[in-house]
Amino acid sequence: MKSTFTPALSRRGFLAGSAAAGAAFSLQPAWADTQRVFTLRAAPGRARLVPEPWGESDVWCYGGTVPGPEIRVRQGDRLRIAVENALEEDTTVHWHGLRVSNAMDGVPHLTQAPIAPGETFTYEFDAVDAGTFWYHPHQRSFEQVGRGLYGPLIIEEANPPRVDRELVWVLDDWRLTQEAEIDDSFGGFHDMSHGGRLGNTVTINGRVPGAEPVRAGERVRLRLINAANARIFALDFGELAPQVIALDGQPVTPHAPQDARGWVVIGPAMRVDLMLDMTGAPGETVTVIDRFFSDRNYELVDLTYSETPLRDAPPNWEMALAPNPLPEPDIGQARRHEVIFTGGMMGGMVERQMGLSGRGGMMGGGMMNRMHDGGIWFVNGVAAEGHILDPMLVLARDASHVIAMTNATAFHHPIHLHGHSFRVINRNGVPTAHHEWQDTVLMAPRERVEIAFVADNPGDWMFHCHILEHQAGGMMGVIRVA
Ligand code: C2O
Ligand code: CU
Numbered sequence: 001m002k003s004t005f006t007p008a009l010s011r012r013g014f015l016a017g018s019a020a021a022g023a024a025f026s027l028q029p030a031w032a033d034t035q036r037v038f039t040l041r042a043a044p045g046r047a048r049l050v051p052e053p054w055g056e057s058d059v060w061c062y063g064g065t066v067p068g069p070e071i072r073v074r075q076g077d078r079l080r081i082a083v084e085n086a087l088e089e090d091t092t093v094h095w096h097g098l099r100v101s102n103a104m105d106g107v108p109h110l111t112q113a114p115i116a117p118g119e120t121f122t123y124e125f126d127a128v129d130a131g132t133f134w135y136h137p138h139q140r141s142f143e144q145v146g147r148g149l150y151g152p153l154i155i156e157e158a159n160p161p162r163v164d165r166e167l168v169w170v171l172d173d174w175r176l177t178q179e180a181e182i183d184d185s186f187g188g189f190h191d192m193s194h195g196g197r198l199g200n201t202v203t204i205n206g207r208v209p210g211a212e213p214v215r216a217g218e219r220v221r222l223r224l225i226n227a228a229n230a231r232i233f234a235l236d237f238g239e240l241a242p243q244v245i246a247l248d249g250q251p252v253t254p255h256a257p258q259d260a261r262g263w264v265v266i267g268p269a270m271r272v273d274l275m276l277d278m279t280g281a282p283g284e285t286v287t288v289i290d291r292f293f294s295d296r297n298y299e300l301v302d303l304t305y306s307e308t309p310l311r312d313a314p315p316n317w318e319m320a321l322a323p324n325p326l327p328e329p330d331i332g333q334a335r336r337h338e339v340i341f342t343g344g345m346m347g348g349m350v351e352r353q354m355g356l357s358g359r360g361g362m363m364g365g366g367m368m369n370r371m372h373d374g375g376i377w378f379v380n381g382v383a384a385e386g387h388i389l390d391p392m393l394v395l396a397r398d399a400s401h402v403i404a405m406t407n408a409t410a411f412h413h414p415i416h417l418h419g420h421s422f423r424v425i426n427r428n429g430v431p432t433a434h435h436e437w438q439d440t441v442l443m444a445p446r447e448r449v450e451i452a453f454v455a456d457n458p459g460d461w462m463f464h465c466h467i468l469e470h471q472a473g474g475m476m477g478v479i480r481v482a
Helices: 013-015 018-025 189-195 347-353 367-372 468-472
Strands: 036-048 059-061 071-074 076-083 095-096 121-124 131-136 150-155 165-174 201-206 211-214 218-228 233-236 244-245 248-253 264-266 271-277 285-290 298-305 336-343 377-379 393-395 400-407 413-417 424-426 440-443 448-454 459-465 475-479
Touching: 071 076, 131 218, 131 271, 150 165, 150 218, 189 468, 201 298, 218 264, 264 271, 336 347, 336 393, 400 440, 440 448, 459 468
Parallel strands: 036 076, 071 150, 165 218, 211 298, 336 400, 393 475
Antiparallel strands: 036 059, 076 121, 095 131, 131 150, 165 201, 218 271, 233 264, 233 285, 244 248, 244 271, 285 298, 336 377, 400 448, 413 440, 413 459, 424 448, 459 475
8 A cells, every 4th residue: 555645734734844744755665756645535624714712614625624735746746646535425626727637637527427425536647837736626616615625736846946935825715604604605696696705704724814924034935826716816015025926836927916006916716926025124014905805905914024134135036937848829820719708797788888799699688688598607608507518619739729708797707727728918909918827817897818828738628717606607618629
């Protein structure tokens, strides 16, 4: 029997991280350098999401903790992860953002049979790209993720940039009752037809955050992962000047956040790696504020400087990450495809304003006219239902493709494609400054975004909004690479 890494440590133990994991891995045989073995057990559990005087909350989670155990490997390692289902319903695990083979992608019915209660399924894939990723179920994910099933998956670069410290912040947003239990109103029509299930309690690594101690002069690499069903964050780091070094795990030329106000905007499922130089003075406090909803700003966490500085001025170490082995799309030769997202509350109005109504059955109508179809959100006029199998698009394998996407709705949507990373090449016709690689692109209402990539990974891949209530309400499709 191979030795497995059974997550029995506290969450703190995991985030302290490599030491504990290293001890477990040292029991491995000689191939352990490249093959990393993990066990993830999905089960009901209890977690302390909110501080005293509230109690713990019932959750569903991996390895007894929220988030689940941090999986941390080196680029080029092979991962072998046994997923045990101790829930009372089917599940799967999707490795969000990882370019795995189709059979390992974790989409029930499309790429594998769901893992039934009591069963185990072992995933096996290579860590092709270094970066910040995460894992979560793809079965009724609006409820399974919403109850706490998710965890960080970090793939370290061969030569990581020098920092003093690294932090992983998995952000989540919970809808809790006064008793600190999860409100079980999952899949409600109002949430589905508006901005998704927004909560009332935001956590970092499964806890309402206290203070994060920092030191003057310190450089921290902060890996942000948004595991919320629906909440978009726009983090204001105050006087600090974060540099973005990776988006969705993929390196990008280091730059200040592109938002005009310097906020770090991160939609559901997205990741942002930041370099944060602690330029404040000993004893100071910097408050990180989420400003996405202008009428509902709140203080996320305090960064509190210790009395002893680490150094007088921030270091000038190189920040840039080495690129991952992604095939470069030939945009001039690329085949073009159009995708239009419609539906949701006030969607008919937006379609009319954008001049899209009356283009025949596909575009006509608006939400209320289509409700009898059972769907709320539409991708090229189709609201997906249940476990979809038929592709909405077939992409020639190994060719370059541009998908021009239009958000003809009144809401933001983080649109995710499985199995590939894509370059975001323009927004509303304006070329993006960094042609950033993403696997999830946040589209504002009425926005047009073009993405480009080489369809080099054969199979049937999900393409969907990562506001999980929108996905459940029809905002998904299958893209076949063949
Ligand atoms: Cu993060 Cu289809 O999912
Ligand atoms: Cu959406």
